[in-house]
Amino acid sequence: MTQATLSQDQLKEAVAAAAIDEVRPHLHRDSVLGIGTGSTANRFIDRLAELRHDFAGAVASSEASAERLRSHGIEVFELNSVGTVPVYVDGADEVNAHLHMIKGGGAALTREKIVAACAERFICIADGSKKVERLGAFPLPVEVIPMARSYVARELVKLGADPVYREGVVTDNGNQIIDCYDFMIDDPLAMEARLNAIVGVVTNGLFAARGADVLLLGTAGGVERLTPA
Numbered sequence: 001m002t003q004a005t006l007s008q009d010q011l012k013e014a015v016a017a018a019a020i021d022e023v024r025p026h027l028h029r030d031s032v033l034g035i036g037t038g039s040t041a042n043r044f045i046d047r048l049a050e051l052r053h054d055f056a057g058a059v060a061s062s063e064a065s066a067e068r069l070r071s072h073g074i075e076v077f078e079l080n081s082v083g084t085v086p087v088y089v090d091g092a093d094e095v096n097a098h099l100h101m102i103k104g105g106g107a108a109l110t111r112e113k114i115v116a117a118c119a120e121r122f123i124c125i126a127d128g129s130k131k132v133e134r135l136g137a138f139p140l141p142v143e144v145i146p147m148a149r150s151y152v153a154r155e156l157v158k159l160g161a162d163p164v165y166r167e168g169v170v171t172d173n174g175n176q177i178i179d180c181y182d183f184m185i186d187d188p189l190a191m192e193a194r195l196n197a198i199v200g201v202v203t204n205g206l207f208a209a210r211g212a213d214v215l216l217l218g219t220a221g222g223v224e225r226l227t228p229a
Ligand code: 5RP
Pocket: 036, 037, 038, 039, 040, 041, 090, 091, 092, 093, 102, 103, 104, 105, 106, 107, 108, 109, 112
């Protein structure tokens, strides 16, 4: 198979492997790593399993990732008992040149944002399809307190979004998700703050105030290592 025919799955495998090299300097017997959620993060977890004796354990951004880590014999710590993590590795639904992201396709955005806030370094791993000029073609997830769902949806309409309730999904925090369609974002930093100011919003999926420090992007030509423009 030539590089040009690499599938999205193969690109995810490639960036997961590259992320192992990126975190290797942070592995020692006391280190606790931050681990994200999703199919790309899962590949990273599976590779990390081979190194499980080289570090203390991990903090996970979802119950699903915690379960996967434990299944590999990696100890999962409570974030409150750890404080900061030296490095957080996670995927993204979209990422721009400033390494601002849309996340939350897997409904884990709140815990992802909390672990990212406690990370000294955020390494985003993504296949090439996730890199965009302007954020917003992927519907922006917003986690809401259930009783505020209709109110928040009306406020999102005022901002120009087409909000759609993600039916049947309950987050790890017991909340609900609204996805904002037709919502192209010119100023991710300002919009992240604007959305957070709506009463009833727990988190929105814009990761601009705390973007990634490094993007490992899987492309047909290999894994590109990008830093914020
Ligand atoms: C989950 C996320 C994921 O990082 C994002 O959805 C990317 O997932 P995948 O690696 O499966 O493409 O934010 O809430």
